[in-house]
Amino acid sequence: MSTTAPVSLPEPLRSVVEYPLRRGKLVLALQGTTPAWVEPTLKKLGEILRLPPNWDSYGARPIDLACAWAVWPLLSAIMRDDSPPPAVIPMSRGHIQLEWHAAGIDLEIEVIDARHFRVSFEDAPAGEAWEKDIEDDLGELIDAVARLSLRDAR
Amino acid sequence: MSTGLTDDSTIGDEAALWRRVPPWHFVYDANLGRWRPSSAAFDNDPDGHPMSVVLGDQVVSEGRDTGDVVAGHAGFALASLTAGLARSEGQGVTRDPLPDEPAHALVFGNKSKSVQRRLAKGASWVIAPPGPAGV
Numbered sequence: 001m002s003t004t005a006p007v008s009l010p011e012p013l014r015s016v017v018e019y020p021l022r023r024g025k026l027v028l029a030l031q032g033t034t035p036a037w038v039e040p041t042l043k044k045l046g047e048i049l050r051l052p053p054n055w056d057s058y059g060a061r062p063i064d065l066a067c068a069w070a071v072w073p074l075l076s077a078i079m080r081d082d083s084p085p086p087a088v089i090p091m092s093r094g095h096i097q098l099e100w101h102a103a104g105i106d107l108e109i110e111v112i113d114a115r116h117f118r119v120s121f122e123d124a125p126a127g128e129a130w131e132k133d134i135e136d137d138l139g140e141l142i143d144a145v146a147r148l149s150l151r152d153a154r
Numbered sequence: 155m156s157t158g159l160t161d162d163s164t165i166g167d168e169a170a171l172w173r174r175v176p177p178w179h180f181v182y183d184a185n186l187g188r189w190r191p192s193s194a195a196f197d198n199d200p201d202g203h204p205m206s207v208v209l210g211d212q213v214v215s216e217g218r219d220t221g222d223v224v225a226g227h228a229g230f231a232l233a234s235l236t237a238g239l240a241r242s243e244g245q246g247v248t249r250d251p252l253p254d255e256p257a258h259a260l261v262f263g264n265k266s267k268s269v270q271r272r273l274a275k276g277a278s279w280v281i282a283p284p285g286p287a288g289v
Contacts, residue, residue: 101183
């Protein structure tokens, strides 16, 4: 008599973002336990992608889909599992800005495209502030987010 | 400042400059312990045109109020910064009346991220954000 090994079913998918296409729709879903920042960040990205022209009443452009796509690999590279979620802010030029204002740190990252980020960092307790354009080398962003995450967790 | 515009000295440093803030620009600043506008709310226009504001005193003197400035923009808040704060960040302020908004003015000058953030932190709400952000 044969026995059947227990089969573990894959965890269900959780639909987080639905983005309408000309035909059909794009659906982003999560599976399993993800870091706490992932789901709210994806949801917000999905929301701001739906903004119409002039969403700020001053002539803002719709959000550039390429910028939204660029956010994910950036965050995957710089975030830790315990990092606080960023505020996901649409910009009038169609870019996206990620912001953290906690633990004495102000960090703002404007995503211009997949390789070009305009960053402002201010750590008041440490007396450190800088503003620069960053391409490719994300080391300073990884350090900034790590500092923010560690201090925020205390 | 290469806009060809000139700072208008008849607009005093204490003059209130009002700017609409869409709901997507409300951020909670745990360092300040309050909701404030994002720095992104204080930028020049996408085409490079200087940032629009309205002169609060003029709106009031014309018998209008804050609600008129956000009319038709559900969920928007209204932030106020002083002309003096803008000037302290290297900006100029000039009148730019429009047919549908005689109190319209411009805040012109280069706005780096840190300048935008100081404007955002220095602004106050004259119409606070609705909901949790308004608490």
